[in-house]
Amino acid sequence: MNSGAISILLESDPVEVAGLQARMLSLLAEAGLDPLASFQFACAIIEAVNNCVTHAYLGVGGQPIALSMLTGGERIDVEIRDTGPPLPSELLQPREMPGGEAMSGRGWPIIWQWTDAVSYRREAHENVLTLTRRLESAESPRETQ
Template sequence: MADTFACSFTATELDARSGISLVVKRLRDFNLPEERVGDVQIALAEAVNNVVEHAYSGQATGDVRIRCDLEREQLWIRISDAGPPFPDDQLPAGERADVSGPLEDLPEGGFGWFLIRELTNRIHYERQNGNNQLSLCFELSTLKGS
């Protein structure tokens, strides 16, 4: 039997922080390994912050919906928003950034998708009924971020 929970919040920085904290608390309530909860928290924060910063930029803010499905050794987190679709309906590549140069020359962004891809076991995106649906899968028996 799967454990499922969901939450939604307005796509603001403050509400996103509260929503992510709620998800993390629920995962801890399920006694998931703390190291894996940390991986989930980082990937979820990156994905949700992308929604806040990009999905609703230039328009009145919208909602972010998160659904978590925990079954055996797998956790699926589905993040939905009504912002515009990704270009060409494709997620960014998320390649490792070159950090060997001076700090002031580092790009402002571009690290998030790399982290998301590194910390998840599978990732899926689709546009459905005018909504972005991003699904992140975490195998609970593997520790990706350690």
């Protein structure tokens, strides 16, 4: 795998998020994830970024979202920062996938299911959500930090 750090700055615009997913797939593959694991982790990252757009910034465009991807050892960490209000603590607990025809509520379960660890901290008026994926995990156990 390749070690290193990559930083990506976005605005809270759905079109920018759309471009991010394809880019993440490529970056995660380069970092050593297989195609399915890359897709899974990219989905989790995009759901987290979607949450920044729709919940942290309530759909207001032009707000900053910063991604940092750190690779090295046996894991990939992706840190997502926004300047919205603090995340409600109940969002930071693993949750069940909603029932079949639900129109919403799948984002956080996707994040939890397709990462190996999720951690959150509030730092200098920013939300900092870190998603971790181990390089060799296919179906991954969860850990909360």
